[in-house]
Amino acid sequence: MKAVIERALDTASAGGAAYADARIVQKTSEFLMVKDGQVAAVNLSSDYGLGVRALVNGSWGFASASRVNTESADEVAGRALRIARASARVQEKPVVLAAQDPSVGEYTTPYETDPFDVSTEDKLGLLLRVNDLLRREKGVKVAECAMEIYKTEKAFGSTEGSYVTQTIVESGAGMESTATSDDDIQKRSFPNSFGRQVVTGGYEEIEKLELESNAPRIASESAALLSAAECPATTTTVILDATQVALQVHESCGHPTELDRALGYEASFAGTSFLTPDMLGAFRYGSDAVNIVADATTPLGAGTFGYDDEGVPAQRNYLVKDGIFVGYLTSRETASELDQRSSGAMRAESWNHIPLIRMTNINLMPGETSSEDLIASTDDGIYMELNKSWSIDDLRLNFQFGTEIAWQIEGGRLTNMYKNPTYTGITPQFWQSCDAVANNWRMWGTPNCGKGEPVQGMHVGHGAAAARFRDVRVGVRG
Amino acid sequence: MTVLSETDAHQIARRALDFAGEADEAEVVVSSADTGLTRFANNGIHQNVSEDSVHVNLRLALGKRVGVADGNQVDSDSLRGLAERAASIARLQPENPDFAGLPSGGERRTAGGLCQSTLEFSPEDRADGAAKVVNAAQARGLTAFGAFSTGVRSVAVASTAGIEQYHQGTTANANAVLMNDDASGTAMALSSDVTEIDMESIGEAAADKAERGVSPEDIEPGTYEVVLEEAAVAQMVEFLAFESFNGLFHEEGRSFTSASMGKAVMGENISIWDDGVDPTGIASPFDGEGVARERVDFIENGVLKAVVYDHQTASKYGAENTGHAWTAPNPYGPVAANLFMAPGEAASVDDLVAGVERGVWVTTFHYTNLLEPMRVVLTGMTRHGTFMIENGKVTKPLRNLRFTQSVLDAFSAVEALTRDTKLTGDYLRVRAPAMLIREFQFTGGSQS
Numbered sequence: 001m002k003a004v005i006e007r008a009l010d011t012a013s014a015g016g017a018a019y020a021d022a023r024i025v026q027k028t029s030e031f032l033m034v035k036d037g038q039v040a041a042v043n044l045s046s047d048y049g050l051g052v053r054a055l056v057n058g059s060w061g062f063a064s065a066s067r068v069n070t071e072s073a074d075e076v077a078g079r080a081l082r083i084a085r086a087s088a089r090v091q092e093k094p095v096v097l098a099a100q101d102p103s104v105g106e107y108t109t110p111y112e113t114d115p116f117d118v119s120t121e122d123k124l125g126l127l128l129r130v131n132d133l134l135r136r137e138k139g140v141k142v143a144e145c146a147m148e149i150y151k152t153e154k155a156f157g158s159t160e161g162s163y164v165t166q167t168i169v170e171s172g173a174g175m176e177s178t179a180t181s182d183d184d185i186q187k188r189s190f191p192n193s194f195g196r197q198v199v200t201g202g203y204e205e206i207e208k209l210e211l212e213s214n215a216p217r218i219a220s221e222s223a224a225l226l227s228a229a230e231c232p233a234t235t236t237t238v239i240l241d242a243t244q245v246a247l248q249v250h251e252s253c254g255h256p257t258e259l260d261r262a263l264g265y266e267a268s269f270a271g272t273s274f275l276t277p278d279m280l281g282a283f284r285y286g287s288d289a290v291n292i293v294a295d296a297t298t299p300l301g302a303g304t305f306g307y308d309d310e311g312v313p314a315q316r317n318y319l320v321k322d323g324i325f326v327g328y329l330t331s332r333e334t335a336s337e338l339d340q341r342s343s344g345a346m347r348a349e350s351w352n353h354i355p356l357i358r359m360t361n362i363n364l365m366p367g368e369t370s371s372e373d374l375i376a377s378t379d380d381g382i383y384m385e386l387n388k389s390w391s392i393d394d395l396r397l398n399f400q401f402g403t404e405i406a407w408q409i410e411g412g413r414l415t416n417m418y419k420n421p422t423y424t425g426i427t428p429q430f431w432q433s434c435d436a437v438a439n440n441w442r443m444w445g446t447p448n449c450g451k452g453e454p455v456q457g458m459h460v461g462h463g464a465a466a467a468r469f470r471d472v473r474v475g476v477r478g
Numbered sequence: 479m480t481v482l483s484e485t486d487a488h489q490i491a492r493r494a495l496d497f498a499g500e501a502d503e504a505e506v507v508v509s510s511a512d513t514g515l516t517r518f519a520n521n522g523i524h525q526n527v528s529e530d531s532v533h534v535n536l537r538l539a540l541g542k543r544v545g546v547a548d549g550n551q552v553d554s555d556s557l558r559g560l561a562e563r564a565a566s567i568a569r570l571q572p573e574n575p576d577f578a579g580l581p582s583g584g585e586r587r588t589a590g591g592l593c594q595s596t597l598e599f600s601p602e603d604r605a606d607g608a609a610k611v612v613n614a615a616q617a618r619g620l621t622a623f624g625a626f627s628t629g630v631r632s633v634a635v636a637s638t639a640g641i642e643q644y645h646q647g648t649t650a651n652a653n654a655v656l657m658n659d660d661a662s663g664t665a666m667a668l669s670s671d672v673t674e675i676d677m678e679s680i681g682e683a684a685a686d687k688a689e690r691g692v693s694p695e696d697i698e699p700g701t702y703e704v705v706l707e708e709a710a711v712a713q714m715v716e717f718l719a720f721e722s723f724n725g726l727f728h729e730e731g732r733s734f735t736s737a738s739m740g741k742a743v744m745g746e747n748i749s750i751w752d753d754g755v756d757p758t759g760i761a762s763p764f765d766g767e768g769v770a771r772e773r774v775d776f777i778e779n780g781v782l783k784a785v786v787y788d789h790q791t792a793s794k795y796g797a798e799n800t801g802h803a804w805t806a807p808n809p810y811g812p813v814a815a816n817l818f819m820a821p822g823e824a825a826s827v828d829d830l831v832a833g834v835e836r837g838v839w840v841t842t843f844h845y846t847n848l849l850e851p852m853r854v855v856l857t858g859m860t861r862h863g864t865f866m867i868e869n870g871k872v873t874k875p876l877r878n879l880r881f882t883q884s885v886l887d888a889f890s891a892v893e894a895l896t897r898d899t900k901l902t903g904d905y906l907r908v909r910a911p912a913m914l915i916r917e918f919q920f921t922g923g924s925q926s
Contacts, residue, residue: 033809038574039544041807042567046549046560049531061601062527066550083514083526086601090609092522120570128572142730144809180731185851265519268623268655268664271844274925352529391847391880393859398880398924400857402849420850422857424880424922453517453625454527476921478855478882 001165005157007070008052011077013159017054017084019097020077021158023309024050024068025351030116033146034127037135040144042120049351054080058094059087064352098335098342100312102161107306109169110299111202115149118203123147126211127173133215134177139223142178146195147206148447150459154351162311170302170459172198172445173206175215177222186225186419188218188404192243193387198445198459199300221405224417231406231421233475237381238423239374239468244403245364245437246444246462247387252427253285253292254362254460256396257319258345259328261357263337269453271394274427275325277338285325286431289467291365292320294329296344301361301461302445303347309355312344319362323432331357349456356452363463366441371466374438376412382474383407383414384421400424400476423474430469438466479597479630481510482532484644487634490552494536495638497561501538501568503580504561505637507766507805508552509533513629516604521612521622523605537806538564539580542573546807578793580767583640587770589754591647591761592630593671599628599650607677611654614681620688622681624654628672635768643768647761650675655862656684661694661875663687664842664862666709668901670760687841687863691875696923697866699879703837703893704918705830705867708900710843711819712908714856714885715750719814719906721851723752723776725787725802726811729795734852734886735785743782744889747822750777752786752802752814758899759816760907766805774800774814780890788812817903819910822895830894830914832870838879838920839865839872854885859924880922891916 005022012020026048033041050072051064061084063076127145134143150170157163174196178187191197191209199205240248256273260266263277275283296314298304307313310332319327329345330338334357346355375383389402406421407414441463449458482490491506498504510532517525534557535548545567547560607626615622632646650672655664665683667675706714727733734743754762754771764770767789775783787795788803791811802812824830831839838860846858857880864876895911902908 031807033807035809038576039571040574040809041546042544042571043546043548043807044563044567045547046551048550059523060526062525063530064528065530066532079528083528083601086605087516087523087526089602089605090518090521090523090612092520092524120567124571142732178732182731182737183852185732263520264621264623265524267519267657267662268517268625268653352531354525354527389847389849389857391845391857391859393878393880393924394844394861395925398859398878398922400880400882400922422849426925453515453525453627454513454529476857476882478849478853478857478884478887478919478921 001155004050004068004070004073005155008073008077009157009159011074012052012054012081015078015081017056017081019055019159020053021156022052023154023156023351025152025154027152027350029148029150031148032123032127033144034131035144036142037131039124047350050076051351052076052080053354054084055095056081056084057088059084059091060095061087062354095333096336097332098340100332100342103164103307103311103313106165108167109200111169113203115171115203116151130175130211130215133212134175134219137219137223139179140177140219141180145175147173148196156309156311158311164307164311166306168200168305169202170198170200171203171205172196173209173211175211175218177219179222179226181226184226186222188222189386190214190218192444194448198302198447199443200302200304201300225405225419228417228419231418231475235471235473237378237468237470238472238474239378239381239383239466241385242440242464242466243386243444244384245467246464247390249292249362249364249462249464250446251390251392252396252399253319254359257328258357259330259334263334270451274395274397279325281326283325284323284432285320285428286323287434288323289367289434289437290320290323290431293318293363294343294360295363296360298361298363298443298461298463300443302459303360303461308344308346309348310342310346312342315344317343329357329359347458349458353456356456358458359449359460361461361463364437366439366465367437369436369438371438371440374436374466374468375409375414378409378468379411381409383409397427422476423472424476425472433470434467435470436468441465479512481512481630481632481646487632487644488636490534491634491636494534494557494560495636497558498536498538500565502540503638504538505580507535507633507635509633511629511631514601514604515625515627516608517625518608518612519623521615523608526601534560535805536560536564538568540568542575542577543568543571544574544577576794578790580637580639581769581789581799585770586643587763589645589761589763590757591670593648596628596648596650596670596672597630599672604628610677611681614678614685615656618685618689620656620658620685622654622656626652637768641768643764645763649760652677652680654680654684656688658688658692661688661691662862663691666902691863694875694877696877699920699922701917701919703834704915705827705834705837705839707827707841707912708910709902710840711910711913712902713843713846715817715819715908715910716904716906717848717854717856718885719817721848722854723785723814724811725785725797726791728785732851735782738782741782742780743886744777744780745892746780747892747895748777748780748889749820751775751818752816753818754816756818759901759909762816765801765803767803769799769801771801786812786814815906817906817908821897821899821911824894824896827896827912830912831867831872833894833914834867834870837867839867856885857882878924879920881919882921883919888915888918
């Protein structure tokens with residue numbers, strides 16, 4: 001791999017690139033799904049290719065191909081050079097990269113059991129057992145269980161002398177139980193939405209998910225939701241479970257702190273950000289209880305790595321400290337606009353995509369109260385659990401999220417179950433209304449974060465715990 | 479731009495099928511793409527990418543045990559490895575009694591959609607197109623953002639059950655967002671023929687809207703009449719395709735269609751269908767299993783008539799396969815991807831506006847998501863051009879609004895549609911008219 005990367009970099013330099021980098025990525029994944037007692041899918045995927053990014057006359061060009069050899073290195077680098085020159089025809093200002101020491105090294109996800117060493121039989125066996133437990137509940141119409149494992153091996157080199165190799169291993173699994181009536185559909189998922197919980201780590205992390213012990217409860221709740229009352233339309237105290245807090249952090253802190261969004265790079269597609277650079281260090285984003293870090297070193301995080309896709313070492317930086325907005329997720333290009341060094345957040349989905357500023361692990365730091373005490377100390381409110389729908393405006397201000405299930409809180413106890421719960425708010429007001437974060441903190445994986453054109457899907461992590469918010473509008477319905 | 483020819487693609491497919499010789503049945507999908515995309519922001523090109531790729535998806539069955547392996551290398555060792563992996567997966571799993579075998583060879587289906595002009599379009603041409611939008615912005619003191627992509631894709635399907643299909647088509651897609659301090663406007667175009675995309679016009683149209691949007695005001699959330707432009711209508715149709723017209727969801731009771739077949743579910747002026755070979759869309763003549771896509775009329779004059787099926791779903795539930803499978807393993811059921819909505823008689827969007835007493839004009843929606851599948855209740859934001867209409871005239875620009883609305887209710891209250899339609903689509907391709915809806919629920923506002 002190194003010879004191909006060096007050849008691509010030499011070709012780019014000889015062709016006039018002031019800077020170039022090259023990545024070779026080999027991705028292997030296995031997806032298994034059991035539905036209603038039958039094996040619905042077993043798919044083993046392999047993807048391999050080369051991408052070259054070249055900076056010529058202050059403009060970027062990127063080219064990629066699924067052929068990886070010295071001949072393709074020349075062709076891909078040549079194409080990147082041509083595209084960069086085409087870009088320079090419409091240049092606002094030349095790209096300047098923040099200084100960065102060359103990185104040389106390697107990184108491998110810590111894990112105990114390589115998930116690819118576990119037999120398909122064993123994996124299906126677990127999913128079939130969980131599926132059977134879901135289907136024992138009478139009201140369950142559709143029972144789905146899925147597992148997905150990944151191994152990403154990549155090599156990165158740059159004309160500045162960086163050369164790093166990494167092997168990232170991810171494991172994830174989950175279940176969904178769907179109950180239906182003539183005019184309603186209700187779903188419960190576990191441990192997370194989006195079909196599964198994903199972390200960096202080995203098969204041991206799937207075994208820790210306790211899928212079998214939770215299946216009967218999940219099945220029972222999905223059936224019970226059909227006859228539950230609608231979430232009332234009111235303004236009240238809301239406690240979000242850790243998974244929904246993870247989603248809230250993702251949408252209302254992770255995305256708006258991406259500096260490319262704040263600088264307008266995504267304005268025509270994903271949108272911009274209400275967190276403009278003039279607010280850095282002064283704007284009250286949340287209450288004193290709100291502390292949020294971007295940490296690419298968090299164990300198990302789906303956004304944990306050794307180096308980003310510009311070769312910048314993984315870092316931990318505050319985005320929000322004691323409620324004040326203090327930091328962005330940055331690249332070398334965008335960091336230079338603020339006279340900063342890169343925060344190491346450039347990530348590409350694979351060899352065929354450019355790196356973009358992406359979340360790593362965006363973690364809400366835990367408080368000291370247990371989640372049980374959080375509920376016990378709430379006289380009146382609603383407890384909402386697990387994301388079902390999400391929508392937020394292009395500045396990341398006005399959001400409306402729905403969860404799978406909710407319960408009334410009365411006198412510190414969970415009472416009536418509600419279906420179709422939703423809540424809505426404006427990001428800084430909402431986080432300023434946060435008066436407590438619990439201590440049931442763990443890493444949650446979001447495997448479906450989309451950004452860029454062509455759209456890139458990214459796995460990102462969120463450390464989160466249950467949290468309480470005051471005066472929240474709930475129960476918005478169409 | 480070049481992709482695998484029919485001869486080369488089928489030669490790869492045959493080699494893969496040969497390596498899968500021990501299987502009772504096997505199917506190969508060989509796809510290739512040569513694409514380029516130029517993005518611009520703040521009046522300059524900031525991202526400019528190209529991809530040249532091949533993908534091979536192999537499904538094989540040992541009796542009723544099915545394995546799927548895919549990869550992007552086409553040398554013999556790699557193809558042999560795919561077949562071995564798919565076979566090993568199949569061997570290690572229990573039988574699936576519902577597996578209906580592979581669809582057998584049917585009609586060889588072809589379609590147009592390959593445009594020489596798009597094939598020959600270069601990175602320099604795309605940059606020049608971006609420059610036209612930037613020039614339009616700068617001439618009016620605005621800032622330009624957007625993207626311009628061109629590409630060609632091929633797909634071949636072959637199987638031991640006699641399937642043999644090949645299609646090659648081009649796509650050109652452009653959008654522009656022009657902004658000033660407190661307003662934005664957008665325009666877009668999608669076609670297989672890049673010469674049909676006029677970047678200068680797109681830039682001017684987006685600029686017009688941005689200039690009309692200066693100094694936006696708030697309105698109280700509530701129920702309003704609404705004029706939706708084509709892209710906003712298309713988003714609602716996309717959700718129907720994903721969540722409602724899927725034959726698997728229909729059979730499992732997960733769609734409103736399950737209890738409504740043959741009933742009026744929308745207004746009489748609404749007809750929606752899927753057609754993979756209509757030349758005014760982006761052609762896709764066969765599905766991920768190589769089965770010819772049939773035209774399927776979902777809604778005819780407001781009455782629910784049909785949903786789409788793939789081979790597995792059709793076999794299990796005794797329905798007719800309409801040719802709408804994803805590529806294997808496909809556990810989520812079929813989907814319609816080439817959607818059309820019947821036009822009306824209004825001459826223009828302005829004509830729709832003239833029919834509104836007090837309402838809102840919406841250019842596009844942003845970040846729309848599903849709240850309730852049975853009523854197809856969506857929530858999202860308006861974006862890049864929202865205006866107040868009073869007594870048939872646009873009276874002021876508005877800040878973006880959040881809507882929370884059932885698509886079924888909205889499409890039951892459509893007063894008028896334009897006679898011209900436009901091809902757009904975020905994930906699927908939808909050709910739709912603009913429409914005037916008598917009641918539409920806005921549930922919140924924003925500062926943007």
